[in-house]
Amino acid sequence: MAIWETPVIMSSMRAYKHPNPEDLVLERVLYALSDPVRMDIVRHLAGVTEASCGELDGGRPKSSMSHHFRVLRDAGLVQTRNVGTTHMNSLRSAELDVRFPGLLGAILSQR
Template sequence: MRPYKHPAADELVLERVLYALSDSIRLDIVRHLARVECATCGELDGGRPKSTVSHHFKVLREAGLVLTENTGTSHMNTLRRADVEGRFPGLLAAILSQGDAAVAATKKKAA
């Protein structure tokens, strides 16, 4: 299997990062990766079709948010937290904390 292409840390573009995070599925993937060291695509698919999951991971990789490495037959994904933080200090933390607050507010309204 060929290795995936990832942008270098200094090639990360704010608009691409924000676009990647604007989709709720991709944001959920990033939230999950922020809580764990790494995860396979299958652990993050949420029961969605492989083609859909593959597309979302491609967008996240091209934005520089996720590093995907082939490990045998698995694709291991990690959040490029240090690279994103180095390029856009505080951005990822702000977005992830807002996401947690939004989820909590939604659950509170439902109760």
């Protein structure tokens, strides 16, 4: 390789696993929503198409937010996709409404 050639290193961020809608468990969804931070994330996502983790962190430490996003993903509430080095999150409203009709709307209407 000539000195003016720079090797291209392809690194890909790992894709996140998301449960299938038919595998969503009510208790996991309710547990995920029982934390005020996670509830704030869900409320924010309910009003937008998607948002980055940085938009949703509220100044909290990255390690803490990683935990909250993992709980939300594992419960099936949030879909996370990689866009370069950014994680974009969206609420899985349609899937949740099919699995638990009216639940998300009822929860989001409470303040």
